[in-house]
Amino acid sequence: MSMKQTKVWLILMIALSLLGLASACSKAPEGTSDNNAPTTTGKAYTAKGNEGTITGTIAYNGAAPAPKKIDTSADPVCGQKSPNLATEDNVVTNGKLEYAFVYIKDGATADGTKVGDYTFTAPSDTVTLDQSGCHYKPHVMGAMVNQKLNITNSDPTQHNIHFTPKNNPDWNQSQPNGAPALTHSFARSEVLVPVKCNQHPWMKAYVGVLKHPFFAVSAEDGTFTIKGVPPGTYTVAAWHEGGANGTEKTMSVTVPASGSAKADFAFGEGATAAGAPGLEMMPAIEVPVIGHH
Amino acid sequence: MNRGLYRFALLVACATFFLIIAGALVTSHDAGLATNDWPLSNGQVFPKMVGNLFWEHGHRMVATTVGLLTIGLVVFLFAKEKRRWVRRLGLLALLGVIAQGLLGGLTVKLSLPLAVSAAHATLAQLFFCTTVSLAVFTSRSWMVSRPLLEERAGLPLRYICTAAAATIFLQLIIGATLRHSATWDKPLPTDLLLTHIGGAVAVTLLLGSATLLVLRRYRDEPLLTRPAMVALALLIVQLSLGLAAYVVRAASPNDPQPLNPMVGVTVAHVACGALVFATTIVLTLRVFKVLRPCEQALKFSAATQQG
Ligand code: HEM
Ligand SMILES: [Cu+2]
Numbered sequence: 001m002s003m004k005q006t007k008v009w010l011i012l013m014i015a016l017s018l019l020g021l022a023s024a025c026s027k028a029p030e031g032t033s034d035n036n037a038p039t040t041t042g043k044a045y046t047a048k049g050n051e052g053t054i055t056g057t058i059a060y061n062g063a064a065p066a067p068k069k070i071d072t073s074a075d076p077v078c079g080q081k082s083p084n085l086a087t088e089d090n091v092v093t094n095g096k097l098e099y100a101f102v103y104i105k106d107g108a109t110a111d112g113t114k115v116g117d118y119t120f121t122a123p124s125d126t127v128t129l130d131q132s133g134c135h136y137k138p139h140v141m142g143a144m145v146n147q148k149l150n151i152t153n154s155d156p157t158q159h160n161i162h163f164t165p166k167n168n169p170d171w172n173q174s175q176p177n178g179a180p181a182l183t184h185s186f187a188r189s190e191v192l193v194p195v196k197c198n199q200h201p202w203m204k205a206y207v208g209v210l211k212h213p214f215f216a217v218s219a220e221d222g223t224f225t226i227k228g229v230p231p232g233t234y235t236v237a238a239w240h241e242g243g244a245n246g247t248e249k250t251m252s253v254t255v256p257a258s259g260s261a262k263a264d265f266a267f268g269e270g271a272t273a274a275g276a277p278g279l280e281m282m283p284a285i286e287v288p289v290i291g292h293h
Numbered sequence: 294m295n296r297g298l299y300r301f302a303l304l305v306a307c308a309t310f311f312l313i314i315a316g317a318l319v320t321s322h323d324a325g326l327a328t329n330d331w332p333l334s335n336g337q338v339f340p341k342m343v344g345n346l347f348w349e350h351g352h353r354m355v356a357t358t359v360g361l362l363t364i365g366l367v368v369f370l371f372a373k374e375k376r377r378w379v380r381r382l383g384l385l386a387l388l389g390v391i392a393q394g395l396l397g398g399l400t401v402k403l404s405l406p407l408a409v410s411a412a413h414a415t416l417a418q419l420f421f422c423t424t425v426s427l428a429v430f431t432s433r434s435w436m437v438s439r440p441l442l443e444e445r446a447g448l449p450l451r452y453i454c455t456a457a458a459a460t461i462f463l464q465l466i467i468g469a470t471l472r473h474s475a476t477w478d479k480p481l482p483t484d485l486l487l488t489h490i491g492g493a494v495a496v497t498l499l500l501g502s503a504t505l506l507v508l509r510r511y512r513d514e515p516l517l518t519r520p521a522m523v524a525l526a527l528l529i530v531q532l533s534l535g536l537a538a539y540v541v542r543a544a545s546p547n548d549p550q551p552l553n554p555m556v557g558v559t560v561a562h563v564a565c566g567a568l569v570f571a572t573t574i575v576l577t578l579r580v581f582k583v584l585r586p587c588e589q590a591l592k593f594s595a596a597t598q599q600g
Contacts, residue, residue, distance in 0.1 A: 162326055
């Protein structure tokens, strides 16, 4: 009796495990893309003094979805410091959209050199992502490849900063209250890297990482300015979060020497400017990096 | 036969069920990385359990308790249990719980890769099923000698039940993969979701026919009809919970944070899935115990052993 039962049980278990194994193997994790070191070929860009600017306004047509109230009761500290937290995916004031990420996606300078063929050195000054009141400030920001990103915790509670990029390594770090600032940087361009806190699951932010410094985030009145743009003709993209990958719209602009070009975008109802909604989040210029893994 | 041993095994199985719920709560709250530290949480044994750390650290504490209970069970088995194979099964359970702790730590350290997280969820179900089996093997009903019933003609129940258990196990793995790769903001249904729904159809067919056959053929054998009825009821609940999980998840991408209706429904679906699996295992073990293989089955196994 006993021997037989052992056998039956073992056979059952082995069969089950094999089945499990087989199915687990056939579902190998995806998304562990290439490990190529970022390429740094191309000529170094030097400012010539005749750079121009790209300015514009991001409009939001129609009624934007109202911000949703966030329930912070899971961590009392959060409610004390910011009793009225709400979602920031659609911050619209007078028909103008805040937190759109605008950047040069493609194009060439006046002498015909593609933006992607230049190399730009990351500035030595850091950009800061602050956690205050269980809320990221700012909600959307830009950084250059390899530029130092300073992460500060201004709260009397612990946070957990979790970057979930597709094109860069995942990074997850706890930061207790009173802990010194953390620094992080990205080796590859990626528009945009989502940031979340696993401790306070409502905390969300985005970092647009580019190889060049030609990006900006729209202000409360929807305006943005990209400075120091060499004369040339470019594809400018505006990205707004929502859905799996956000929505991106593009248009072509020509920046005259020492002049200014305008790029106004509109999101929301019937705003079908250039670019299809739900466009993939593509790394701005490093296009060949993804696509094959 | 030791009544205390059976009760203790039952306690371990119940604690494990509670642990599965605690683990499912971590996933539904997206709390798996509330700390990137392991085995300590933020360098502490008892951190302040606020925010999602409540779920993540709470799960660790329940898991520690189950680990200690399992050690207790193994000690108890080695003191009181005469059947060597049951003692060995206890050791296997202990190995399982240790591996499970390591997998849990690994998945935190590696920032929840799909394969490790899904393996952790899958091993959880296997461990649960081992503790349930230990309770079955130490129960009085298993140990009293009783006349064997003849398998009636037709497809032998032991095969149908085994197939049902195996399919449920596969379905649990697909479910775990689904949950740990969930991208509910993609166009639905995704391929994985369709696979899971296909799996649900297969489980319904196999477990449905196994239980209905038991209820028809062995209506006077409570040892079989009881788990069959429970399994059938749980299956219906599980299908409804699955549908509900789909609906709440599909509606969730614009939620500012994991909300209670979604958490409640998805955790219930995971927990009920574990119960469906466990009852099917109980049913299968008892079918092997109570039914003598019919001619056909004997011939079949003879043929497979030769071939
Ligand atoms: C016998 C039938 C079923 C079983 C045994 C089962 C089992 C499971 C399990 C165990 C999980 C989660 C695994 C884990 O996290 O470890 C899961 C997830 C899921 N199942 Fe099922 N399932 C069944 C039927 C269905 C059906 C019919 C549907 C939908 C139409 C469904 C929809 C889902 C969904 C949406 C999830 C993911 C939940 C989430 O993201 O939190 N299931 N299933
Ligand atoms: Cu936080």
